[in-house]
Amino acid sequence: xxxxxxxxxxxxxxxxxxxxxxxxxxxxxxxxxxxxxxxxxxxxxxxxxxxxxxxxxxxxxxxxxxxxxxxxxxxxxxxxxxxxxxxxxxxxxxxxxxxxxxxxxxxxxxxxxxxxx
Amino acid sequence: xxxxxxxxxxxxxxxxxxxxxxxxxxxxxxxxxxxxxxxxxxxxxxxxxxxxxxxxxxxxxxxxxxxxxxxxxxxxxxxxxxxxxxxxxxxxxxxxxxxxxxxxxxxxxxxxxxxxxxxxxxxxxxxxxxxxxxxxxxxxxxxxxxxxxxxxxxxxxxxxxxxxxxxxxxxxxxxxxxxxxxxxxxxxxxxxxxxxxxxxxxxxxxxxxxxxxxxxxxxxxxxxxxxxxxxxxxxxxxxxxxxxxxxxxxxxxxxxxxxxxxxxxxxxxxxxxxxxxxxxxxxxxxxxxxxxxxxxxxxxxxxxxxxxxxxxxxxxxxxxxxxxxxxxxxxxxxxxxxxxxxxxxxxxxxxxxxxxxxxxxxxxxxxxxxxxxxxxxxxxxxxxxxxxxxxxxxxxxxxxxxxxxxxxxxxxxxxxxxxxxxxxxxxxxxxxxxxxxxxxxxxxxxxxxxxxxxxxxxxxxxxxxxxxxxxxxxxxxxxxxxxxxxxxxxxxxxxxxxxxxxxxx
Numbered sequence: 001x002x003x004x005x006x007x008x009x010x011x012x013x014x015x016x017x018x019x020x021x022x023x024x025x026x027x028x029x030x031x032x033x034x035x036x037x038x039x040x041x042x043x044x045x046x047x048x049x050x051x052x053x054x055x056x057x058x059x060x061x062x063x064x065x066x067x068x069x070x071x072x073x074x075x076x077x078x079x080x081x082x083x084x085x086x087x088x089x090x091x092x093x094x095x096x097x098x099x100x101x102x103x104x105x106x107x108x109x110x111x112x113x114x115x116x117x
Numbered sequence: 118x119x120x121x122x123x124x125x126x127x128x129x130x131x132x133x134x135x136x137x138x139x140x141x142x143x144x145x146x147x148x149x150x151x152x153x154x155x156x157x158x159x160x161x162x163x164x165x166x167x168x169x170x171x172x173x174x175x176x177x178x179x180x181x182x183x184x185x186x187x188x189x190x191x192x193x194x195x196x197x198x199x200x201x202x203x204x205x206x207x208x209x210x211x212x213x214x215x216x217x218x219x220x221x222x223x224x225x226x227x228x229x230x231x232x233x234x235x236x237x238x239x240x241x242x243x244x245x246x247x248x249x250x251x252x253x254x255x256x257x258x259x260x261x262x263x264x265x266x267x268x269x270x271x272x273x274x275x276x277x278x279x280x281x282x283x284x285x286x287x288x289x290x291x292x293x294x295x296x297x298x299x300x301x302x303x304x305x306x307x308x309x310x311x312x313x314x315x316x317x318x319x320x321x322x323x324x325x326x327x328x329x330x331x332x333x334x335x336x337x338x339x340x341x342x343x344x345x346x347x348x349x350x351x352x353x354x355x356x357x358x359x360x361x362x363x364x365x366x367x368x369x370x371x372x373x374x375x376x377x378x379x380x381x382x383x384x385x386x387x388x389x390x391x392x393x394x395x396x397x398x399x400x401x402x403x404x405x406x407x408x409x410x411x412x413x414x415x416x417x418x419x420x421x422x423x424x425x426x427x428x429x430x431x432x433x434x435x436x437x438x439x440x441x442x443x444x445x446x447x448x449x450x451x452x453x454x455x456x457x458x459x460x461x462x463x464x465x466x467x468x469x470x471x472x473x474x475x476x477x478x479x480x481x482x483x484x485x486x487x488x489x490x491x492x493x494x495x496x497x498x499x500x501x502x503x504x505x506x507x508x509x510x511x512x513x514x515x516x517x518x519x520x521x522x523x524x525x526x527x528x529x530x531x532x533x534x535x536x537x538x539x540x541x542x543x544x545x546x547x548x549x550x551x552x553x554x555x556x557x558x559x560x561x562x563x564x565x566x567x568x569x570x571x572x573x574x575x576x577x578x579x580x581x582x583x584x585x586x587x588x589x590x591x592x593x594x595x596x597x598x599x600x601x602x603x604x605x606x607x608x609x610x611x612x613x614x615x616x617x618x619x620x621x622x
Contacts, residue, residue, distance in 0.1 A: 020286070025278065028282055029282075032282065032285045032286065032289070035286070035289050036285075036289055036292075039289050039292045039293050039296065040292075042293060042296045043292070043295070043296035043299065046296045046297065046299060046300030047296075047299060047300065048300070070303075072299075072305075073299065076248055076295070076299070079248070079252065080251075080292055083252065083255045084288075086259060087255070087258070087259060087262075087285060087288070088285075090259065090262055090281070091281055091282075091285065094262075094266065094274070094277060094278065094281060095278070097266075097269065097274055098274045098275065098277075098278055101269070101271055101274055102271065102274070102275065107278075110275045110278060110279075112271075112272065112275060113272055113275050113276045113279075113349045113350065113352070113353055114348070114349050
């Protein structure tokens, strides 16, 4: 399971970075989304996977007696997904507006704010 | 000592933002409410700094979940000082916006979003939990995205694309770093992390994590190889927005670095080496960039970068002497940079241009206003006894005693280049004989404004100028404060002990 996750994380990061380096604005946003998902998976993996032991205390016991799955990484990822969703939807609307105003999808043509003066 | 009222600065801004939303199209009411709440925030800031100064660090655990399990808010001297200074800058910008923002922007929720942004800043200063810090950073960036695009002009949209994409990337780095930290230690509370990170033997992995945080905060605070988004975007929104961005947003990155490097990744040779090179290059790159530009806001944008480099000096050497300088510079820089962008806004309003070659003769036409604008300009250079001067003494002394001559040299050269840039702005815009610039037919210029609107431009600049004069002339008190903060940063054991004292056995 860990090995599979490692490959998925690597794939998401690699494809995310590849897309980020493209010249198209739209592909850049896709790259950021892929990278965000890769990071979420990474937190999930680094929180250590435990199979079949939900963090529920059994009847009669006061503390955990055996190893249990840590619920915190899932809470972190949930927060990160929600925040990421908000930011990504903003970014998508933004590139739509930029495309409407500037009539281009090529990042190399967005250089008027860098010009001297 | 436990005190639930330390979250008051956050709550106050939240309430302000929510109340303002009920007055969506009533811009006059919005202006009054925003200024009232910002004044209240300054009062709360003064009171709480006073209380922390006399009674020591104050802590609250949300939901009474003891550290390290719950989210902790910690009001120590660094946090409270920055909260006070940022509320003062926010008050200035709130008044400045009342005079300078167009009605159309105010009707699309400028003020509520502005207060959400300030809320995010206050939260980032107060929190004692690394994941919570991430959440506050996201609150800050989403508000800043909205402020930057509000109005939707071509240049604004173009600048925002660069700003948004790099900030999203920085957030991914930050989150990766948090994932690594959690994997290494199993905790997110910064005080608890400080204890557990010392026990980790694999220093390579700690350095990798530290570098991830350095990149994440580095993009946000615009340090050397990662600053290109700043000069491309900061001059595009209206001057009031640029003022709050230039004053506060990059400084949050520096604050986060101070906090994490003090508590989590302290005293590593590799980090010192990397950050001192970055600091030197940031100072020089920013200064050379400022020399190459002729547009006032762009010049000041590059100066932000250069002066972020000064603050990096403290982060790289991390000795008490240099940190005094960094904290002092942080206090001085927030006030001065906010004021500086207001100056460029006012120049724009008087003449309708920001091109320093075309401008001129401002001293002749508006002598008193020019004197007022001279205060932030020359405080920035640090002509003694104005406020920028004192911090540089500590930088140079501290870097000399650490035998880091690279940083001594770059601080000295950086200061000279700043002087050169400001002298050029002063002689071109204020002293040079000016020609009458062509006025746009539909533009409203400063001299044609009503008295009240003119004062809305002048009052915030006057307020911030008086404060930066106080920082310069009453430097003794600020130095005492900075020394206390620096000693807390170098030795955070009291912070750690106070946060963790209620730990379960």
